[in-house]
Amino acid sequence: MKLHKESTGTIIVASVLFVIIAALSVYFLEMWALLILIPILIIYGLVFWFFRVPTRDILDHVENVIAPVDGKVVMIKEVEEDEFLKEKCIQVSIFMSPLNVHICRFPVSGKVIYKKYHPGKYLVAWHEKSSTENERTSIAVESATNHKILFRQIAGYVARRIVFYCNEGDVAKAGHEFGFIKFGSRMDVFLPLDTEIICKIGDKTKGGIDVIAKMKA
The missing domain is CATH 4.10.860 (DNA Excision Repair, Uvrb; Chain A)
Structure with a gap:
């Protein structure tokens, strides 16, 4: 292994x-x-x-939004994203238990245009306020379909270390690793309102493999 x-x-x-x-x-x-x-x-x-690293065949994606982590979809909701996008979006949140693979992957292909680390609290990761109050890293990618997508690594009550490797200007490839979170946490993905959401609350996701949404070209 x-x-x-x-x-x-x-x-x-x-x-x-x-x-x-x-x-x-x-x-x-x-x-x-x-x-x-x-x-x-x-x-x-x-x-x-x-800390296992599973072998996965990552395909090339343009319009598809790929699950960024292994876990369970716990929220699909229209929200106001006021950190970077400054507009209404669809938020898809995936919770990771300590037994899930904790590799964090780009949900879309494109170019990294924003990255910011935020110190914060350690509310339980499934708490709605954890997205804006917990320790977290926000990353935005301008996708190959010319959409701006924001996603967040969020530390939880157990997770106390967020690791990210990408920088502004880097090429993002959907399904490929950009970071890691230790011992339980969650990922939020903020998508345009006209995005076709394929996943539903309660779905189990496999990072880098499962398609959770599709954006208009």
Whole structure:
């Protein structure tokens, strides 16, 4: 299994803690050590599972809006986006549990025209106000269909680290990685009002693969 580059520090810390706990358990508990080691081993395995990088065949997309993350669609709503777009949009929000792949991908192809990091709170990621009050990164792309699309990485109650690799002027390719969020969170995508929304609330998405909307050319 291939692991994401963001896993290095976390896995080193988890490995050291696992060895220490295992040694202390065997020394002090002897035959009862398994009562501690089994659940700790499961947690240790979940750390590796969280940072997995699945192999996916990413296609080229022009009009399609691709799911930026693995997760569950929790909101489809008309909102006023007042940070960059300054207009009414359709907001599609996808919540990621700690068991989902947490690679963040461009939802559309085009050019990165805006990026801004916002410090903030750590409300639970499915809370509606988390989109504007939590720690987050906003990124906008001018798409190949000449639309401006904004999307946000949002930290949640558990997620405390947002990583992003793109800069203004970079080429965005739908389905390809631009960042990572550690341990649960959500992604919001803000689309033009005339966008055809294909997904619905409750849908499970596979980042880089599933089409969630289609924009007019």
